[in-house]
Amino acid sequence: MIRFLKLSFILSLILVLAGCNDEPTSVGSNLLPEDGKIQFKQLDSKETPIAQSSSHYEYKLYLGTSNYIILGKNSFVESSVLMQFAPPFTDSMVTYYKNSQFKVKKVWMEMKPVYKLGDESQNFSFSVHQIRSSWTSSGFDKDSIASLQYDNKDVSTSRVLVDTLLSFNIESTVVEEWLKNRVDANSAPSNRGLFLKPASSCQRFLGFNAYGETASSNLPTLKIEYEQNSKVDTLLSTPYMDVHVVTGALPAQSQYFYLQGGMTLRGFLSFDLSSLPKDIIINSAKLELTIDTLKTLNGKPLSDSINVRALKDSVTKKFTGDSLIVSVLKRTNNVYSGEITWLVQKWISSSDPTVNQGIALSLTDEERSVARLAVYGSKASDSANRPRIKIVYIQKK
16 A cells, blocks of 8 residues: 555656746736736847947055065066065174174075066066165055165175075175164164165066065065174064055057056946936846957966946046945956946936946956056947946836
8 A cells, every 4th residue: 555655656746747847838927917027128238339438547556555565667667666674683693793793694585476477588687775765665655756765776686586486695784784773873874674676677577475474484585694603693584564666657548448556557437328217127237348468468366357346426536435345357268247236226226317427447456466457448449349238127018
């Protein structure tokens, strides 16, 4: 009997499953009134061109909190580095130095690259100078470079770069001067740190971990070999303050707009969505940006995402309270794309027609890269490459 019941259950289940259809059917459709049906519609700026505008603008960015310090140069920008050290000289070392029993034998720097941009076969050269004016990484930017005072003399020699390490010697007199100032502040200039400047022949960039990296072994390290009481030892010092500063010329506005890290360039983009009805629900709004890979310079790690923020004013480029909400466009081949549904819904639902002031676009890693993306803009000669917005919405018939 139990076996018969099991068999009946299995046969019934088979009949139920057989009656199911993966594809929706018209059964029951006549039960829904025609005027109550929901219809999906789409606006695709590639298929139905709408007015749009794009450009780039410079944004002042302070890099004192960046995870990287970047050194190098190419045809359009250069990046210099400032570092401040406080070698852990003990009181006994100072005493021995005063008694001429402490001698600095050798000083060198070791820096481990964690970021690269540019052809590795190209030249990477730089000079190192003693800074003579006070500075702080907080608030230091490209405008601060003009007032920075440093010696013309290059105090570095024997620069060696392999894949995982950059090393170079520093004249021992530099550290001796720091010691001398420690003994008597009036006898030698203050220790203001070192200024690393790319040479005019430099054609690529290297980035290194900046102050704040938890593992000190990954930070640039100043190594001081000294002799004290006929014993030789080595003192290690990592920066307690650092910053990199990127300077360069702005690219001309053309069929592209540019996004760049460090300097910094951000993009502006606006779409005229006034043709959309007001009583709609945005199901999806996807933004696509296409880059010209031949004019784009990207680094390692790759700058593979773009942040999107709402603007309060398209002229001043000021943000709104909603700008804390960031949408992210991710890269696939030569296209960056992502959802901005919430933002389009806000524009459409607002009773204020001026609420749509466009969006600001920036590299997600703009503080720790010098990448430059050439994004096809609203005036691109090939309309297929222009910024594209695809909106799927619901409207009651």
